[in-house]
Amino acid sequence: MIPTILSIAGTDPSGGAGIQADLKAFSALGGYGTTVITALVAQTTTGVSEVHDVPPEFVRSQLDTLLTDVRVDAVKIGMLSSTEIIEVVAAAIDTYRLPNVVVDPVMVAKSGDRLLAADAVEALRTVLLPRADLITPNLPEAADLLGEEEATDLDRMRDQAERLLALGPRRVLLKGGHLSGPTSTDLLLSADGDVETLTADRVNTTNTHGTGCTLSSAIATLRPQRPTWSQAVRDAKDYLTEALRHADKLDIGKGKGPVHHFHAWWGN
Ligand SMILES: Nc1ncnc2c1ncn2[C@@H]1O[C@H](COP(=O)(O)OP(=O)(O)O)[C@@H](O)[C@H]1O
Numbered sequence: 001m002i003p004t005i006l007s008i009a010g011t012d013p014s015g016g017a018g019i020q021a022d023l024k025a026f027s028a029l030g031g032y033g034t035t036v037i038t039a040l041v042a043q044t045t046t047g048v049s050e051v052h053d054v055p056p057e058f059v060r061s062q063l064d065t066l067l068t069d070v071r072v073d074a075v076k077i078g079m080l081s082s083t084e085i086i087e088v089v090a091a092a093i094d095t096y097r098l099p100n101v102v103v104d105p106v107m108v109a110k111s112g113d114r115l116l117a118a119d120a121v122e123a124l125r126t127v128l129l130p131r132a133d134l135i136t137p138n139l140p141e142a143a144d145l146l147g148e149e150e151a152t153d154l155d156r157m158r159d160q161a162e163r164l165l166a167l168g169p170r171r172v173l174l175k176g177g178h179l180s181g182p183t184s185t186d187l188l189l190s191a192d193g194d195v196e197t198l199t200a201d202r203v204n205t206t207n208t209h210g211t212g213c214t215l216s217s218a219i220a221t222l223r224p225q226r227p228t229w230s231q232a233v234r235d236a237k238d239y240l241t242e243a244l245r246h247a248d249k250l251d252i253g254k255g256k257g258p259v260h261h262f263h264a265w266w267g268n
């Protein structure tokens with residue numbers, strides 16, 4: 001059976017991040033995509049010009065309308081924008097007992113624009129993270145969630161990942177893409193005590209818009225199709241690395257272009 005994946009996230013008209021990227025990853029990896037939109041974002045490869053939050057009652061309405069009809073096999077949660085929207089989404093996780101919940105704690109785009117209100121970080125930490133099967137922070141997000149400086153090496157990443165795990169999610173994938181060096185290394189820690197290091201060769205491209213959205217969506221899509229979280233995360237990282245390798249085939253915008261959801265079947 002083809003898994004049905006739900007993305008709860010904001011939009012990106014340039015198609016590189018947010019809901020648009022999520023749907024591309026769902027389809028490319030054999031899932032059927034459904035969506036609940038939290039914010040309309042006027043953004044492109046050069047940055048964000050405006051954010052229009054969807055009213056929280058309407059986020060609830062989308063969730064109730066969808067989930068009283070459609071069974072979902074996994075959920076990817078991205079941009080949530082405000083405390084009120086976080087609370088609505090957390091209530092839906094409980095009410096509908098949503099499985100395989102992957103939370104990408106989106107706070108700030110690569111362009112430096114905020115995608116989560118500063119006063120909503122506390123709700124993200126205390127209301128949403130304990131309901132997640134996996135969280136996928138990047139280094140600035142991890143630092144923000146813990147209220148400390150960004151990790152600058154693998155030892156500090158390990159230390160921060162342990163403390164993120166103590167906030168209540170079942171697993172933490174701390175992404176190291178913001179460090180430099182010939183490889184890009186992430187750490188996967190689980191509440192059972194497992195620790196894994198995932199390393200990929202660093203791809204030399206400036207087209208990195210949407211890497212976080214793509215990775216979390218790929219994990220959510222693969223989880224129902226793989227025996228373990230570890231295998232789903234490893235295969236998702238391979239998919240993202242391939243999408244980065246093919247990113248320079250695209251010529252989208254004047255800033256940091258998107259990764260390319262390369263489709264082996266078409267060969268392009
Ligand atoms: N240039 C790159 N080459 C290979 N992998 C990368 C590169 N940049 C980022 N990654 C990987 O992409 C994923 C997301 O990266 P990161 O930049 O840390 O998060 P975000 O996109 O949320 O800011 C991680 O798995 C990271 O290791």
Ligand SMILES: Cc1ncc(COP(=O)(O)OP(=O)(O)O)c(N)n1
Nearest residue numbers: 010017018109110209210211212213
């Ligand atoms: C609507 C929306 N959601 C999330 C992001 C952040 O995406 P990410 O994959 O972390 O990539 P960058 O934008 O940081 O390159 C976004 N921009 N928009």
